[in-house]
Amino acid sequence: MSVTVYIPTPFRHLVGNRANIQANGTTVREVLRNVDAQFPGFNAQLIDRSGELAAHINVYVNQVEIHDLQGESTAVSEGDEVAVIPALAGGAPTVMTPEMVDRYSRHLIMPQVGSAGQRKIIESSALIIGAGGLGSPVALYLALAGVGKIGIVDFDVVDRSNLQRQILHVTESVGIPKVESAKQRLLSHNPNIEVVTHEEPITSENAFRIVGDYDYVVNGADNFATRYLVNDACYLLKKPLIDGSILMFDGQATTYLPGKGCYRCLYPAPPPPGMVPSCAEAGVLGAMCATIGSIQATEVLKLILEVGEPLVNRLLLYDALSLEFRVVKVRRDPNCPLCGDNPTIHELIDYEAFCGAPIPHREAPFGG
Template sequence: MVQPLDSRQRNRYSRQLMIDSIADSDQRSLLSSRVLVAGAGGLGSSVIQYLAAAGVGTVGIVDDGRVKRSNLQRQVVHTVDDIGEPKVESAARFIDALNPDVTVETHATRITPDTVASLLRRYDVVVDGLDNFATRFLVNDAARLAAVPFVHGAVYELEGQLTVFRPGGPCYRCLLPAAPDEETVPSDEPMGIFPSVPGTIGTLQATEVLKCLLDLGEPLDDELLRYDAADATVVRTPLEPNPDCPLCGSDEIDDMDDIDYDDRYRIED
């Protein structure tokens, strides 16, 4: 039996319950929803904040990193006191302090071809808070095969982008067929990021997650939204499934074991 909202919850979520299109049943649905945030960095921080604040009942966080001083410029769920601590533990403490309605599931592990499918299991939506192409491909592949919506986001310097990949539409490999070569985009070198841009994109990602969970409005399917903070411009570009996509343009791949990856997690021919 679904439990009604108690008086404390009605008060806590009162502002969203005042929206005509959100009823008590929708809030109860959020409280029973499960979202996995892949990455507890700049993007993940904003996603985590707003999903927890909105009352998403279970938030999973996967990240094998530890908090560094250089993270604090943009990764706002972590503090000076958290330096050296696992990011998943720091983020979990933030959620616990913000909303006791939320159960946090921490996964202090690296996402690999061997772990990604089990990490996504039992979640309704997975969110891209990643900082490298290779792992993003892995999460995209596992999400598509599990028919789980994948809310993509990425940032670089003063720019960011996001979209929602859902079953039946294009996937991340339709947008970017393969990871750039190491010579083009070194994966082990830090890149410049304007401090508030991950917050802008991450907040939009959280909004898209909530829309997916509530079946509210029109999720950002089949379009890529690009944001340039330098001149505050937003551009939306249509996306279409790629008939030659090795993942969603073919019936040859049924599970992760059918995919042969090279050392940068690109699908090998």
């Protein structure tokens, strides 16, 4: 039984840019399977994570929607027209090319991701503070996962001493800006994404503008002034913040959701300058970066997919020497000056004065 299948413009690139194709089958289900057999990846655009036709897709047989007939079991006859029509909500819906269907196939087969989840990943954006030890694995895994827009904030240039742990950068990148090196590496891993470079220190003047452009913020900052600044900007803009830090053989990670506590609840004041050594002063085992950075990337993807329990109100502590992970409870502090019941901080402050230390220029400590 040969029928004509009408393909709307968002899906046409999947079928050789044709508006109508011929397909075989005795029911709508068989016809759609036959289209997918001719043009692999087509059905991935139509089905949700449970394998059913997605709610935003309507299928018509001779102008009648199949929910008013027998659904996907609706019989078709020679010469019928089947039309597959997605809801259009202003912008063009995300359509996966056959290349993307191949690339993300290990996600697409997972019930927790599927084509609906993969599209959420593609439509999301994340800002990564620092293209250093933590920022490197975070950026790589988010890029590989297909996060559609990745912003990188860093004003440093690649130094040979970075290469022991900062896996975004290679020997040939020494001397070029980290954001440039990062962009090259991320796009060579996944040309489907957009990488936005912010080659400037994040400050009270530009933080709202930069953070405001993204859905999620990942902190790989290497100094306390930046940590407090990013925390405050994320809280005031209601952006989820996925925090991580490493030093020597120790790592920490936690996720702050707006209204559920913040970095100031956990650490109301920074240590006096010089009290906590930096990575530049005390060192860091390079492989530690991957452990904590990978946890941060996983947290972002869980939030995008709305699966599992995020690391909220919990602080993960990793001691690599004893190989022990501990999770301690952290709570929103009602007396927190930022997110407490009677906040005193309503805008960004002078963080260099607050921390008694400048935001470092070049070759900086902690997390980097």
